[in-house]
Amino acid sequence: MTKTMSRATRRASQSVTIQTVAERAGVSAMTVSNVLNNRHNVRATTREAVIAAARELGYMPNLAARSLASAATIRIGLFSRNLDSGFLSSILSGALEETSESGAQLVMRRFEAPKLDELIASAEALRATGIGAIISPPPYCELISDHCAPGAFPLPLVAISPGDELPGIPGVRIDDRAAAREMTAYLISLGHTRIGFIRIGSRLHADKTRYEGYRDALTNAGIIAQPEMVASANLTYESGLAAANELLAISPRPTAIFASNDEIAAAIVSVAHRMGIDIPGQLSVAGFDDGPLALKIWPTLTTIRQPVTQIAAMAARRAIGIVTSGEVDPQVTYLDHQLIIRESTARPGE
Amino acid sequence: MTKTMSRATRRASQSVTIQTVAERAGVSAMTVSNVLNNRHNVRATTREAVIAAARELGYMPNLAARSLASAATIRIGLFSRNLDSGFLSSILSGALEETSESGAQLVMRRFEAPKLDELIASAEALRATGIGAIISPPPYCELISDHCAPGAFPLPLVAISPGDELPGIPGVRIDDRAAAREMTAYLISLGHTRIGFIRIGSRLHADKTRYEGYRDALTNAGIIAQPEMVASANLTYESGLAAANELLAISPRPTAIFASNDEIAAAIVSVAHRMGIDIPGQLSVAGFDDGPLALKIWPTLTTIRQPVTQIAAMAARRAIGIVTSGEVDPQVTYLDHQLIIRESTARPGE
Numbered sequence: 061m062t063k064t065m066s067r068a069t070r071r072a073s074q075s076v077t078i079q080t081v082a083e084r085a086g087v088s089a090m091t092v093s094n095v096l097n098n099r100h101n102v103r104a105t106t107r108e109a110v111i112a113a114a115r116e117l118g119y120m121p122n123l124a125a126r127s128l129a130s131a132a133t134i135r136i137g138l139f140s141r142n143l144d145s146g147f148l149s150s151i152l153s154g155a156l157e158e159t160s161e162s163g164a165q166l167v168m169r170r171f172e173a174p175k176l177d178e179l180i181a182s183a184e185a186l187r188a189t190g191i192g193a194i195i196s197p198p199p200y201c202e203l204i205s206d207h208c209a210p211g212a213f214p215l216p217l218v219a220i221s222p223g224d225e226l227p228g229i230p231g232v233r234i235d236d237r238a239a240a241r242e243m244t245a246y247l248i249s250l251g252h253t254r255i256g257f258i259r260i261g262s263r264l265h266a267d268k269t270r271y272e273g274y275r276d277a278l279t280n281a282g283i284i285a286q287p288e289m290v291a292s293a294n295l296t297y298e299s300g301l302a303a304a305n306e307l308l309a310i311s312p313r314p315t316a317i318f319a320s321n322d323e324i325a326a327a328i329v330s331v332a333h334r335m336g337i338d339i340p341g342q343l344s345v346a347g348f349d350d351g352p353l354a355l356k357i358w359p360t361l362t363t364i365r366q367p368v369t370q371i372a373a374m375a376a377r378r379a380i381g382i383v384t385s386g387e388v389d390p391q392v393t394y395l396d397h398q399l400i401i402r403e404s405t406a407r408p409g410e
Numbered sequence: 411m412t413k414t415m416s417r418a419t420r421r422a423s424q425s426v427t428i429q430t431v432a433e434r435a436g437v438s439a440m441t442v443s444n445v446l447n448n449r450h451n452v453r454a455t456t457r458e459a460v461i462a463a464a465r466e467l468g469y470m471p472n473l474a475a476r477s478l479a480s481a482a483t484i485r486i487g488l489f490s491r492n493l494d495s496g497f498l499s500s501i502l503s504g505a506l507e508e509t510s511e512s513g514a515q516l517v518m519r520r521f522e523a524p525k526l527d528e529l530i531a532s533a534e535a536l537r538a539t540g541i542g543a544i545i546s547p548p549p550y551c552e553l554i555s556d557h558c559a560p561g562a563f564p565l566p567l568v569a570i571s572p573g574d575e576l577p578g579i580p581g582v583r584i585d586d587r588a589a590a591r592e593m594t595a596y597l598i599s600l601g602h603t604r605i606g607f608i609r610i611g612s613r614l615h616a617d618k619t620r621y622e623g624y625r626d627a628l629t630n631a632g633i634i635a636q637p638e639m640v641a642s643a644n645l646t647y648e649s650g651l652a653a654a655n656e657l658l659a660i661s662p663r664p665t666a667i668f669a670s671n672d673e674i675a676a677a678i679v680s681v682a683h684r685m686g687i688d689i690p691g692q693l694s695v696a697g698f699d700d701g702p703l704a705l706k707i708w709p710t711l712t713t714i715r716q717p718v719t720q721i722a723a724m725a726a727r728r729a730i731g732i733v734t735s736g737e738v739d740p741q742v743t744y745l746d747h748q749l750i751i752r753e754s755t756a757r758p759g760e
Contacts, residue, residue: 104519108535145702149499156506156518163539165515168506169454185458189513297706323706330708333683352495356647356673357707358680 085113104161111163134164136379137186137215139171139179139196145295145323146351147368151197151220154372164380167191171200176207183214192383195220195375199263205229216382220375221368223266228390230382232374234397236266239364240273240318241280242399243346246362247316248281250407252344254289256307256314258324261294270320270348289314293324300327308335308343315408316344322351322363329357329404340406350400359403367395435463454511461513484514486729487536487565489521489529489546495645495673496701497718501547501570504722514730517541521550526557533564542733545570545725549613555579566732570725571718573616578740580732582724584747586616589714590623590668591630592749593696596712597666598631601757602694604639606657606664608674611644620670620698639664643674650677658685658693665693665758672697672704675711679754690756700750709753717745 082092087106095102095110102110138155141148152168159166167189169182179200186194193216196204201219205226219231247255257274260267271290278285291306293299300319304327307317319325325347329339337343339359347354350365374393382388432442437456445452445460452460488505491498502518509516517539519532529550536544543566546554551569555576569581597605607624610617621640628635641656643649650669654677657667669675675697679689687693689709697704700715724743732738 105532105535108539112535112538146499149496149502152499152502152506153518156502156516157520160517160519166506167510168503169510170507182455185455185462188462189458326706330706333708353703353706356676356680356703358683 081110081114081117084117085110107161134162134380134383135189135191136164136166136376136383137183137191137194138166138168139182139194139200140168141197142170142172146353147321147349148197150351150368151372154369155195155220155376157369158373158376159380162377162380164376164383166376174200174203176203179204180208180214187214191215193218193379195372195379197221197372198223198266201226201229201231202265203263216379216388218375218379218382221366221371223264223269225392226265230378230388230390231392232371232378232395233392234366234371234395236269237273237276239348239366239397239399240270240320241276242273243318243348243362243364244274244277245280246399246401247318247344247346247405248277248283250316250344250405252316252408253283254286254312254314254316255283256289256291256310256317258300258303258307258317258319258328259290259292260320260324261292264295266320274318293319293327295321295323297323297327300324301331304328304331308332308337313337313343315342316346316405318346318348320348322347322349322354322361325361325363325404326353326357329359329361340404341409344405344408346405350398354400354402362402362405363400365398365400367397371395431460431464431467434467435460457511484512484730484733485539485541486514486516486726486733487533487541487544488516488518489532489544489550490518491547492520492522495671496703497671497699498547500701500718501722504719505545505570505726507719508723508726509730512727512730514726514733516726524550524553526553529554530558530564537564541565543568543729545722545729547571547722548573548616551576551579551581552615553613566729566738568725568729568732571716571721573614573619575742576615580728580738580740581742582721582728582745583742584716584721584745586619587623587626589698589716589747589749590620590670591626592623593668593698593712593714594624594627595630596749596751597668597694597696597755598627598633600666600694600755602666603633604636604662604664604666605633606639606641606660606667608650608653608657608667608669608678609640609642610670610674611642614645616670624668643669643677645671645673647673647677650674651681654678654681658682658687663687663693666696666755667693668696668698670698672699672701672711672713675713675754676703676707679707679709679711690754691759694755694758696755700748704750704752712752712755713750715748715750717747721745 092110095107195218197220201222204213210228217229219226219229221233222231223236291303293303317328325345328345332339347361347363350363354361354363442460445457545568547570551572554563560578567579569576569579571583572581573586641653643653667678675695678695682689682693697711697713700713704711704713
């Protein structure tokens with residue numbers, strides 16, 4: 061039955077042109093082309109109408125179109141942490157939006173603190189169920205890059221927002237070092253010289269690249285870095301509370317603190333409120349990511365905007381491309397970051 | 411080719427027992443049964459091993475097992491708003507976790523402020539691409555229930571956390587009215603009598619049920635409800651800022667404000683900080699949802715915990731059940747809520 065139908069489809073397609081499909085769907089031939097080539101400037105409903113028309117007419121010109129018409133063919137996996145941060149929910153959202161648009165299936169595996177072996181076993185199991193590629197944010201993409209020989213991981217991997225370039229692994233990211241340099245230079249331009257920095261743990265490449273950006277800006281301004289001005293946390297709000305307490309106990313206190321993510325910056329704001337330290341009057345605070353939290357605390361947070369949803373969508377698109385083409389292009393795609401100035405930063409003593 | 415293989419599979423399955431599959435996968439027969447019947451007490455990796463073994467041996471006893479082995483057969487849609495709230499990212503996470511576990515495909519459609527026609531057109535387009543059921547949070551599930559004749563919507567619908575029971579539509583929710591009554595009774599038990607309330611807009615059923623819970627508790631305590639103590643917002647933080655300004659301008663001020671969600675409660679906290687009003691000393695603030703935000707503002711937020719991730723996962727499971735069985739059971743499933751007391755509430759004047 062299946063075989064007969066696919067033969068009929070193949071026959072029919074020879075007499076059907078892209079123009080016929082366009083007429084049936086009530087759109088331009090260009091739109092049909094955009095849909096069938098999986099470009100992203102077409103509305104979901106239009107896309108569906110085109111696919112329905114193409115299927116009805118038996119127009120199946122190439123692999124991309126076939127995969128759009130038969131969603132089962134492309135399945136990609138997402139390795140995720142827990143989702144209590146805006147960063148991770150944006151990743152989920154961007155990836156799911158892209159797979160929904162492309163007719164691919166997204167399968168999520170959530171880990172707490174996995175060892176490499178566990179990630180490899182999970183990828184093998186996913187491969188056995190038809191998954192063709194994996195997208196993953198830090199720390200997993202970085203753990204695999206750091207400890208797994210090239211080609212030894214069971215599935216092609218696309219890194220979502222890795223903190224640095226990962227050799228041989230395609231990725232989509234911003235330039236973390238440049239972004240951190242810009243934020244620090246902005247704080248210096250306000251008149252701050254005692255600028256604290258909170259790192260996010262050595263497992264993460266962004267820990268190093270963002271710290272280097274901070275150091276670059278100090279060096280460029282001729283400010284001598286003071287080791288006690290640098291505290292360590294991990295990615296969580298809770299870890300940020302301890303780091304904030306540490307930096308705010310220094311005498312004289314830093315007049316500004318730049319945290320490597322928004323969660324930690326929000327924790328600094330909480331600790332400062334609790335200690336009666338006025339923000340930004342007595343302390344400027346800056347974050348990194350510009351997740352939803354940045355606008356929902358008081359004062360609103362100066363931060364670096366990272367287009368996480370788009371980064372994840374583009375990573376999913378590249379993973380789908382790997383599955384359809386069978387080829388891995390290890391190029392890293394850079395998206396723009398942005399310095400977002402809000403109420404949590406000001407001149408010192410203002 | 412496909413036809414031949416499926417015949418071979420069917421033949422093979424007659425000589426293979428559940429015990430054979432269990433031995434191949436290195437698990438108990440009970441575990442195989444749990445996996446093949448889609449029960450949820452099995453780890454993802456174990457599940458995958460069982461499916462791989464069953465497939466290898468050609469053991470395909472029933473529809474559930476076939477659908478697990480061939481993920482293409484079950485596709486469900488998710489109608490979503492934008493994801494800048496913890497509530498919606500939890501929904502996405504719960505739904506994707508469930509479909510990942512079950513081998514089903516989740517397709518997301520995001521809307522801003524859709525009309526019913528647009529939702530119907532989208533459901534029709536999704537049906538044309540093989541989607542078998544839709545899960546949806548408010549306001550979409552409620553918009554469909556309120557304005558679409560029973561059976562007129564193109565696909566079976568499962569409501570995620572609707573604010574009330576929707577006639578004929580399966581749903582998974584907490585008892586919003588009881589939860590709001592408990593929170594208000596808690597504020598009264600602290601000694602508050604001037605208790606403000608912020609509603610979330612008449613499009614949402616939870617606007618009414620949570621307001622009724624607030625009124626119930628006032629009535630039970632013999633407190634006369636004062637209309638000026640009730641302000642209106644929508645679901646967003648931004649709308650909460652205006653409502654908070656309105657309630658905090660009343661003289662004498664309310665000593666407590668209960669907001670219908672955490673975003674609005676966070677907005678009240680911001681406005682109070684800005685006006686120099688001490689929380690909880692001069693004002694107690696309570697929210698609803700217990701999303702990630704509740705722990706990341708200062709002071710931390712007293713709120714109602716709604717198990718949104720589990721609600722969404724259960725809704726996805728029910729949608730998958732509808733697709734596999736072809737039957738819609740319009741029963742509403744209730745999960746427990748919880749009153750979470752943190753730092754934002756205290757006795758008046760404490």
